[in-house]
Amino acid sequence: MDFTITKAQKQLKREVVEFAKNNLNDQEYFEKFSEDMWKKICEFGFLGLTIGEEFGGLQESYLTAAIAIEALGYGCKNNGFVFVVMNHIWVCQNLIYLYGTDDLKKKYIESMLTGAKIGAIAITEPESGSDALSMKTTAKEMDDCYILNGSKMFISNGPIADIFVVYAVTQEEPSRKITAFVVERKFDGVKTGPDIEKMGLVACPTSELILDNVRVPKENILGKIDSGSVLMTTALEWERFYEFVPHIGVMQRVMEKCVEQARARKQFNRAISDYQAISHKIADMKVAIEMAKQMMYKIAWLKDNGKTAYEETSIFKLYVSENYIKTCRDAMQIFGSYGYTKEYDIERELRDALACSIYSGTNEMQKNTIYNMASFSYF
Template structure:
């Protein structure tokens, strides 16, 4: 095992850090989506990290992408914007790149790589959250097209997206089957709901999307008909890795902020970092960062080998979520009353972090998955 980053990876990481610090942290855009900022990221060329050059991408490995996305999370304190970017890349663009036909790639990929079209994933419904397979959105097949009816809930990027990866029921007998489709916002019958106000991640708009007799061209099927549950599993794997990669970087940023504050803040005639109750909180942040990073790079390595990482992503997602929230809470505690004010930005970090225990499958659901995948003693 080689834990050394290549000089190219180190350079890309530094370029992303410099770019994010210079362009993505404007106070007025921290809680609101900005097309101006989106344009800057598009021009920087972040979206096509793992996409082949023929579609305008950089054709990098998944490990390099993990390093890049971690760096983005470190240097961009706008966690909502990072969420927009990762939803666009990993559960929209990346799915078309990996599972789309050549025709579908030619239709959408280059546009998504250069940021002209924003993507989103539409899986959850009002009555089907953790139990996603209980979805009721359905598609019927006509001679020249499919017809989609239903409604999807809590769709990140919903109000700004041009393309939706939509999962819907395509068969009920002998058992329920689902299929994934690429649906354009412009297709007649697509209705975008109003922005749902949330506790955090506010630079990432969220909405309900309703589909009323939406005609989908036959070529817009993603993967194969009735193969949607496999594609959904794959999509969740990508999501649980790369939407949580930036949190490793965010924890590093928050640790550095906490350390600096603890060294500067004087109480009882000494820096509060000298109190073990404070320094241990920072040590715990460091432990979480190192362990999360190891797991992230292992998963990225598995993906580069074309292997499944279903158990690993559940472990990573669960651990990072718990530790990211704990890191933010401890950072707030170290900052005392200043941490509780809006001015220091720590309360925003905590509000943003709390969502990660819910999206991409709740913490409870991940632990269910992990338990079922533990090999029996005989197979150890």
Template sequence: MDDDLFDLTAPWAEQLNANTSELDAAGEFPHDKWKALRETGLLRVHFAPEFGGAGHGLTRTMRALEGLGHTSRDAGLSFSASTQIVSVGVPLQRFATQELKEKYLPRIMSGELITAHAITESSGGSDAMNLASVARRDGDHYVVSGDKMFITNAPVADLFLLYVRTGKPGPFGLTTLLVEAGTPGLTVGPAMDKIGLRTSPIGTLSFDELRVPVSQRVGQEGSGFRVLDYVMKREVLFGFSITLGEMTRRVEETIAFAKERRQFGRPISSYQGISHKIADMKIRVETARKWLADTGAKVERNEDAAFDLAATKTVVSEANVQTALDAVQIHGGRGVLTEYGVERDLRNSIAGTIYSGTSEIQRNRIAMLAGL
């Protein structure tokens, strides 16, 4: 069961969970917790030993991230950690030149550099093949114009992977470019306030004649959709492995509460209305676990997992919302008070049905694969 990786972050639980309510209320990125996260070694799990990584494969990395979700009550921090691994590190390791790997991967794995990938634009994020941000070739540089929105980690990021259009709309018109914060022509907007995952900042980017050396390109020109497809598979599996850990802890804590809380002389767990709701929570969590395990193994074997990924993302994200709603209901008045953290779980769950491809987009894919 890879319990060594599941428990990787457990010794840092106190640091990772410090001041979560206050930081969530302020919508503040937890820099001190990021330092603790760097010490855990989690950011090194998935990367090659030649660059200082631990060399673990996809499914073992999923197990480590599940453990983070179980340990950390700061879902925003966990979300930023998943983005750190997937946004730039994963595509660099798979598609970048040796020079770019040597330059950036060690500092990404150490957490010295915080990373973000810029896909979504103000017009939407689902239609990635028709991006408005464009890059034209000018000698040994690309010149980028346009803007991005809802970019996780953007306000605190040191390094960005930009998805831009270098050709006609379609799968062969995308290119990925690596850009450091502070590069002339790149403007990063302030953090945007949001309902949940509040310690994971999102923001905007704008490009005004941003010049990026061709040597900073990740993959070949026109191969950006291939990069995106590779990244999104892992974004779903890594991010929602964290969600699985969070849901598992939620069920455990709800069971403990229901056994302890008494009404009309009996523990509320003895009432069928409560016990059946907890049973449904448990079913949802274990269903999510099976989908993640099976889909992760399929992707790791390089098998076609288009249906599996769409189904997994839908099942897990929607299970997260429903189990959070159930937990609030079972906790009653405590469920809506901020001091207990139950309502925070609900707020954190909402965006999961939107990011990494909305539930509607996932169902469209499933319907298309079914021949509809």
């Protein structure tokens, strides 16, 4: 495996950091969605990183995309905004681009790539979270369409999204089957609830999605009819990779802030970085960043070579999220009381980090998957 980062990739990384620092760090929008920032990132061409040139995308490799996204996480302090962008690209646009018919791609990709339409994914329901396949939303065939009924919960981008990938039950007997549909906000019967107040990632609005006798044309089936659970597994691979790549950049940013603080802050006439209780916390951050990057390169390599990465993305999601939370928690300890104040921005980083052990499948669920893998043969 070749770990060389090309000059072009290094240049892109620098450009993304520069762009993010100059355009995406307006404090006014740390806790609300900014249409202006959305326009800027669209104009920068970020949404089309891996999309084919025929649709106006940059057609970069998955590794180049990962490098750019890690840089976005580093340069953009607004973690909620980064979450909006990752949700749009990886759980909606990318699924239509990779698994949609030519007609679906023609219908949606261009407007999603320019950011004219924002995407979201709707799996979770009030009574089905980790056990996603026990969902109750139904899709009943009628003439040339399916009629969707149900309610989806915790939909990131919900209040601002135009296009939702919605999973629904298409067959109960003899065996339960799920199908994914591309649903537009403008379809009759689609409603979203108010923005749900959350402790973090506030710049990413979240809501319920209500489907009340929504007629979805058959051409809007994503993948094949009744094959939604397979699609969901594949979709979660992309999500567990690219939604967690920016967190590596955040860890780097938080670590650098800790180094600066630990060297500047003096107690007992010495910089607190002289105390190993402090410097070892920073060493742990550095190790986590390096290990996460190794896994990032491996998964990007698997994806660039057309391979699946189900197990690897579960391990990546678990490792990055646990260490992202630990990094922010340790940063608060290094900053002492100052870290607990709003002024130093560490408390916001911690609040934003905490959700990542829940979304994209909880860490307990990842451990279930990883445990199952552990019982496979060594060879």
